Amino acid sequence: MAETPDQVHWRGVHHLALVTADMDATVRFWHGVLGARLVATLAVPSFKHYFFDVAPGNTVAFFEYADQPLDSFAKPAGVPYARAAQFDHLSLHLPDEEALHRMRDRLKAHGCEVTDVIDHGFLRSIYFSDPNGIALEASWWTLDPTGRAADHADERLFADPDPVPAVRELREEGRLRHTVATRLVDGVIEDLRREGITLER
Structure with a gap:
């Protein structure tokens, strides 16, 4: 597939922001056990934010909030859980x-x-x-399917026998017929308003 002027050139995940109730234990595990070097830290009175290197330019980061009790839970990968609706x-x-x-x-x-x-x-x-x-x-x-043109008909990689309509469009037409719009959550808009910033909707 030829490159187009509006093609996005992703460089991986800058950082994935997660939450910890114990930053010390998190450093000991991510840096000490996994070998993901601690490469940067931020701190303000309300939180600490630490970054662990997982590849050039790519980090996993953790927030530890001050005086904020957390209702933590643990779940196995790939098992649905109502309290983990957005992250698996x-x-x-x-x-x-x-x-x-x-x-x-x-x-x-x-x-x-x-x-x-x-x-x-x-x-x-x-x-x-x-x-x-x-x-x-x-x-x-x-x-490895990355870094090359995708073949949506390659059943080794696209094995869903009943794919969603978007995949069928990519397979049959080489493009999506439409995309979806999203909205900021109200809390973000309220924070911006407090800073005197308004957004056009």
Whole structure:
């Protein structure tokens, strides 16, 4: 597919912002166990915000709020849970099978529970949790679909026998017939108004 002037050039995830009730334990796990280097910290009276390096330019970041009790929970990856309506799990990318086994051994050496390697066809994974109960996965692509044109008819990668209409449009027409609009949540708009900023709707 030819590049177009409006093509977006993503560089990965700048940061995924999660929440912790114990930043010290979070640093000890993410930096110490997972080897995701702590690369930056922010702090204001109401929160701490720490960033962990997972790839060049890509970080996982945590907020620890001051004087804010949290109703925490833990859930396994891929299992629906009403209290986790928008987030299921985070998968971190590894280069190959050997690296996946090394990460599994590293987790075990630190006393962390971890699954055996699960073969999902185009990717292989292990599953574990962080001290906050966040479901984590480490994966590597056995058939990497990124960084190249997508073949929506390739059943090795597009295996849903009854895909949603958008996938059928991509497969049959090479484009989406329409997109969807979104709105800011009211809290964001109220915060902006307090700063004297109004948005056109």
